[in-house]
Amino acid sequence: xxxxELLKGAAGAVALWTSPxxxxxxxxxxxxxxxxxxxxxxxxxxxxxxxLVLVDSGAPRSGDKLVASLKNAKVQTLFNTHYHxxxxxxxxxxxxxxxxxxxxxxxxxxxxxxxxxxxxxxYEKARPKAARPTETFQTTGTLKAGAEQxxxxxxxxxxxxxDIYVFFKTSNVLAVGDxxxxxxxxxxxxxxxxxxxxxxxAMDILLGLANEQTRIVxxxxxxxxxxxxxxxxxxxEEVRARMWKQVREGDGPKDMLEAGVLKGLPRTWKDPDKxxxxxxxxxxxxxxxxxxxxx
Numbered sequence: 001x002x003x004x005e006l007l008k009g010a011a012g013a014v015a016l017w018t019s020p021x022x023x024x025x026x027x028x029x030x031x032x033x034x035x036x037x038x039x040x041x042x043x044x045x046x047x048x049x050x051x052l053v054l055v056d057s058g059a060p061r062s063g064d065k066l067v068a069s070l071k072n073a074k075v076q077t078l079f080n081t082h083y084h085x086x087x088x089x090x091x092x093x094x095x096x097x098x099x100x101x102x103x104x105x106x107x108x109x110x111x112x113x114x115x116x117x118x119x120x121x122x123y124e125k126a127r128p129k130a131a132r133p134t135e136t137f138q139t140t141g142t143l144k145a146g147a148e149q150x151x152x153x154x155x156x157x158x159x160x161x162x163d164i165y166v167f168f169k170t171s172n173v174l175a176v177g178d179x180x181x182x183x184x185x186x187x188x189x190x191x192x193x194x195x196x197x198x199x200x201x202a203m204d205i206l207l208g209l210a211n212e213q214t215r216i217v218x219x220x221x222x223x224x225x226x227x228x229x230x231x232x233x234x235x236x237e238e239v240r241a242r243m244w245k246q247v248r249e250g251d252g253p254k255d256m257l258e259a260g261v262l263k264g265l266p267r268t269w270k271d272p273d274k275x276x277x278x279x280x281x282x283x284x285x286x287x288x289x290x291x292x293x294x295x
Contacts, residue, residue, distance in 0.1 A: 029215055029223060030171035032148070036069050038062050041086045044175050044217050046168060048146035051076035054099075055166045055175040056219065060089035067093070075099040077143065079152065080133060081177025082160045083110040084189075087219060091131040102141070103133035104154055106162030110192065118191055119274075155179055155205060157198030160189045167209055175217045176206055180229055183221035185269050186236065188278040195282025196240045197289065203233035235265055243276075243283055253277040 029035050029044065036043040038058020043066060046053040051074045058066050075094045080103035081087055088111065095101055111127040140153040148170045155163040159178040166175040178187055179202050188194045207230060210216065216224040224232075242261040251259065253276040262272050269275050 029217065030168065030173045032146075033168060033171055033173050035217065035223065036066060038066055039086070039089065041219055042217060042221075044166075044173070045070065046145065046148065046150075046171075047073070048076070048148070050146070053077045053079070053143075053145050053150065054094070055079045055217070056081055056087040056177070057090035057094055059086040063090040063093045066090060077102060077145070079103065079164070079166045079175075080107055081166070081175065081219065082163045083107040084160070084178070087177065088127070088131065092128060095130050095134070100135055101133045102135045102137070102143075102152070104162040104164050105136040105138055106160075106192075107164075108133045108136045110160070110162060116191070153205075155202035157193045157195055158202030159187060159194045159199065161193035163194075163202065165206060165209070172211070172213055173215045173217060174206065174210055176219075176229075178219040179203065179206065180216060180218035180224060180232060181220065182218055182224055182228065182232065185271055185275050186232075188275075188282050190278050190281040190285065193282075193285075195286055196236060196243065196279045197283075197286060200233060200237050200240055203229070203236065207233065231266070235267060238265065239279070243279060247280065247283045247287070253280045256280065 032047040034045050036045055038056065039060070039062030041056065041059050043058045044055040052070060054075055054077070057078055057080070075097060076099060078091065078094050078099045078101045080091070080101060091101055111132045113126050114123050117124050138154065140151065143150040143152070148168055151167045151169050152164055155165055163177055163179055179199065181187065186199065188196060188199065207226065210226045210229070212226055214226050216226065216229045218224060239261065243256060246256045246259060246261060253273065256276050257272055261276070262269055
C-alpha cells in the first residue's frame with residue numbers, strides 16, 4: 001500500500017466510528033487508528049473501544065468538521081505535541097466535553113503567557129485557561145488505553161522547546177508533530193529555543209524508537225516510513241553541517257543563501273530566506289557548541 005492509498009483509507013475508516021468498532025490497518029494508520037484533517041493539520045485519533053485518544057486538536061475553526069468526522073465519539077485524552085495554534089486550536093472544545101489534555105510543561109507555560117512573535121512584531125495573547133493542558137510532564141510518561149500502550153516523551157529544542165512524541169507502541173504508530181516535515185519547510189521556532197541541532201538530536205531519538213514497520217505521523221503531510229524519516233534527518237544534518245561552517249566564518253543568512261548551503265539537496269524550500277534566518281538565529285544562540293575555527 002502506498003501513502004496515497006493509506007490516507008484515503010484513513011478517511012474511509014472514519015465512517016466506521018458511529019460506534020466504537022475495530023478499524024483495520026488497511027483502512028487507517030493502524031489498528032483502531034485513523035488520520036483526520038484538522039484544518040490542514042493532521043489529527044491522529046485512536047479508538048479505545050469506549051472513547052478516543054487524540055494527538056493534537058487541529059487548527060482554529062476546524063472543530064465542527066473534526067467532531068463530525070469523529071461521529072461525536074467522546075474524546076477522553078488529548079495530547080498536544082507543542083503549543084502552536086494550528087495544533088491546539090480546538091483544545092477548548094474537547095476540554096469542555098471532558099477531555100484530559102496532556103502536554104510538556106513548557107507547552108503549558110507558553111500557552112499560559114503573552115509572548116512576542118518576532119516575525120510579525122506583535123504579542124500573542126495567552127490562551128484561555130480552558131485551552132491549556134490539564135496534565136504536564138518533564139521527560140516521559142506512559143498511558144494504557146484499552147489494549148494499547150501509549151508512550152510519550154520530550155524532544156528538547158527540536159521545533160519549539162516543548163515538543164513531544166506520542167508512540168502508540170502496540171500499534172507501532174509514532175506521532176512526532178512538527179519534528180518531521182515531509183511537505184512544508186522545516187520550521188525552527190528559535191524564539192522558544194528550537195534550533196537545527198536540537199532537531200537532528202530529536203530525530204535521532206525518534207529513529208531509536210522506530211523500526212522498519214513503524215508508521216510516523218507528522219503534523220502536516222503524509223504518513224512516513226522510517227526510511228523516509230531518516231532521509232529527512234540526514235538532510236537536516238547536512239544543512240546543519242553546512243551552516244555550522246558558515247556561522248564560524250561570521251556569515252549571516254543572506255551570505256549562506258548566496259554561498260549555496262541549500263543547493264544540491266533532495267528537497268527545495270518554499271521560503272529559503274525565512275528558513276535560513278530562523279536556523280541561523282538558533283545556531284548563534286548555541287555558539288558555544290561550535291567547533292574551534294583553526295586557521
